[in-house]
Amino acid sequence: MNIRLAALCAAVALALGACASIPTTGPVNEGSGEVEGAEPFVPFAEGPRPGDGVNAIVSGFIRASAAGFASDFSVAREYLTAEASAEWDPVARITVFDSGALTPDYDEAAGRVTYAVPVAAWIDDAGRMVEAEAETQTTLEFQVTQDDSGEWRISNLEDGALLAEATFNRVFLSVPLIFTSQDLTTAVPEQRWLPQSNVATWAARELVAGPSPWLTNAVHTGFPAGSALQVDSVVVTEGLARVQLTAQSAGSLEDRALAEQQLRLTLSALPGVRDVEVTAGGVPLVAEPSDTLAREPVPESVAAVFVQGRLGMWDGDDMWAVPAERGALPAGANALATSYSGTRVAFRLGDSSIVTTDALTGGTDTLEPYDPEAAVPDVAMDVSTVIEGEELLPPSFDRHGWLWTGERSLPETITVAAPGADPITLEARWLAGRTVLEMVPSRDGARVLVVSRAGAQTVVEVAAVVRSQDGAPLSVGEPLRIGANIGVVVDAIWVDDVSVALLGSSDGADSTPLWVVSVGGRTTQDAAVPDAVAISARHGDRSITLVSADGTVRERAGTGWSGVGSGVSELAYAG
Template identity: 70%
Template sequence: MRLRFAAVCAAAALALGACAVIPTTGAVNEGSGEVEGAEPLVPFAEGPQMDDSVNAIVSGFIEATAAGFASDFTVAREYLTVPARADWDPLAQVTVFDSGALTQDYDEATGMVTYSVPVAARLDDAGRMVEAQAGTQAQLEFQVERSVANQWRIGGLDNGSLVAEATFNQVFLPVTLVFASIDGTTVVPEQRWLPQANIATWAASELVAGPSPWLANAVTTGFPAGSALAVDSVVVTDGVAKVQLAAQSAGTAEQRALAEQQLRLTLTALPGVREVDVTVGGVPLTTDPQDTLSREPVPASVAALFIDGRLGLWDGEEVRVVPDAVGALPEGANNLATSYDGTRTAFRVGSSSIVGSDALAGGIDSLVAPADAGEPQGTMEVTTLVEGASLVPPGFDRYGFVWTAETNEPESVIAVSADGVETDLDARWLAGRTVEQVVPSRDGARLVVVSRSGAQTVVEVAEVVRSDAGEPLSVGEPMQVGANIGTVTDAIWVDDLSIALLGAAEGSDSVPLWIVSVGGRTTEDLAVADAVAISARHGDRSITLVAADGTVRERAGTAWSTIASGIDDLAYAG
């Protein structure tokens, strides 16, 4: 590939160096405090040259295609024959390849140029990303032929574009489209990757078009079917994005209020947008903008714990345990979970029972310091929620339901209400697998399921369809997320778009910690060598590790700092 991007950067650096002089005289003036976002650097696109070789034509086309996301692909089309220019759709699919040299093969007899491409990820025409497993290769073919002027041109190619990973990160942005939970109270996000050029237009268009099929039944939107932008451009002037909707985009008063809020939350998260002005036929979509949506609940700073055979709480500084009269944990208690209101806990007993307790409902003031505790008076009272053959660890959703599933080849996942009513939700797509984790998202609209299919770990997110009252009705077909994930021992949501997966050492001293972005990329970090459980409040910087020796560690820069000891398990809400 003929890369001219470095030369452009070098020229820009020289220009900046020539003018970056700090003034030493003159008046001191107060600034506005606002810093405009820098324009993204994009590859320089150059059209074909006279008598370019076949290799130069195809590699030049690939380079110009990447630059086309910041313009209109006009230069890239110069590499194509006239019929191919009309047929080619560069936005049908984007293949992101690992940066580096591409392997090219040219068959002169057939005029076919074939590239072997190491795939990092793929995007569809709506900006939905699917990560590729390590070693994934794609074969891209270009049919070359002589044009009327006896110049080489590409006459046959598949729709879509090929972009190097380094370039992709310069010309695309992750955008969070905002939808609402079925009860209309909570933001449910969906991440898309959209071109930075005209990003507000792209984002508004995709938001109005609605959620992806895998999520559609678990959320609500203020845009009726058939909604669209009246003008295919959202103009941003002085930080104000002006969105003009087609007439059919105006629904009921409640829908209009929600649609305005969705646009406002989605677009003001973009660089350079502070306000949103939404009109239908020149009339404001709503005259009384309201903030009815809240973000997903963030766990309280107090965590439930197991310590010395008892249930307790930890507020970040002090450990307190249940009084002697409450009793000890049942033998074999493991995998603690806590409700978002802090009044209930659930945990496994052995592997076949999920039980619940309200022993912590009185909060930390109802507990005692470990030094003041004596011998527990018998075993604490618990309520059996689920009995099974072998159940995965429990997790709470914001409605108070406890979730679990059978480990071996289940055909459903299980949700148990606060009053003990069990609901089995069809999940026959899990047949033939071993399920390891079932964790509801904090907004309650999604469920992450970690399973094993043979030796392969599969991480999937599925919609949770609920009644208006929050009762789970069904679980949808899943979307696979993450890539290159090994054995998982624990899983949590760390925010509304990120999942943390704790791995197993598997013969080495290091324990992997994967952060999976739903609709985005996977990053790998290292946990402490003997980590056995994780929990978090909000964001990957809040992840807390529990080690096999009872020490609790939290993030401290790039390392882990010990903050407590002697603890067997610890869980923030969720």
């Protein structure tokens, strides 16, 4: 058992032992009305009984190891020989299996019990999840032996633990660790899955350890190399989480301010934590907390639209169009995108060029109410060509104003362009041999979503974006694969700072699949209307807006979709 786990388990055991009983006598006192976070679910753990057979020992160990995430794994170790107990690391890798009974296969001659496990996901020792594709299975083996008393015990096993999905959902918590963009203005979350019991300690320790390798070059952290918790337990008392760091964890004045914010934003999102106090070497990390980090920009409530051959805007109720004297959309206009500043829109002409226009810069004050009976102007509006290619992807804006696109077929680069500058190509050799479907930068600017096809398989990935201090993209890192069981994708968007939405193809079915994928988490599948061809969103999956092939715009209405507009062929919130 490693040292950090031993210390943590000791802290958990101490905390459990200190629980007070509920008083049954005494005066009635007025409460504050504030409710602390609910106590973590603690699975039942029972040690081995004399005379237990092989199957009872192994199945009992599996149940007890699941309960160990809420205690100290001491009951689970009762099922192991002394040597196996000393070597077993329960948190090295967690296998989450589809809930249901597991059937063991016992080879008596070899003294081996084998389980074929249907895998839902794996979690590593830092809380990073890898979701499994449907029908993924793994094999777990347990070597058993009889001790001097004739009792069966497990003598050899792989590191890690096995948890049913239902149990995992109750004993683990999704925790976004907060880092910052390279310009030190915007929070960038990295999702981890950590045990609910003493979750503040787990979260603080992983935050101090830093971001995952795939994200490292795209974000900044206020914790210098060698940072660590001085005491491997974050105590939460009456909503206050006290974090004690080593003296080596205090960097420059700017870094200390950032580190304090990272801890405060990460831990205050946990159940039962309202405030955070941080010391380094026994001294407060900062004299006064500062708030310099903002969340990712949320698109304005007004979207750009293509409406019956004209460029316009829509606020959810009313529609406006560019005045007739400004002209109609050029022939072949498609794939609309809007900048976060609202000063530029971009779209494709056919497949071979990306153009921009400032026709919506003045907002609705410079537009006219949309009249569905009005004739389409004979003259096309003025546009500026910014990127040319052969088969370009739909354009997207990042928060710095850069346009992103690339070639759909045989890609090994990504193309970005800023206003008034020549396009820049960024290497992405990991895309070789793929057909790229969508490429969308995250709202914080530190990541880019790429959806591609490798043969008949849809691949959904997020890669880190390295930038200069002024926000110019410099490179794109190796990708993190996300999502599972994704079919054909026709459109993709970010819905917030940790989730993306993917619109599928109905393929003649009564509904269209709509997948919401959490970066570093799970995939959920919903249903869109069967003729949906595009999606956009402001913030959260409940804000997703659908555009259908017949021009109908639909928004969420309970568990279904309600029509809120018509005549629209393209709709785009910022991004």
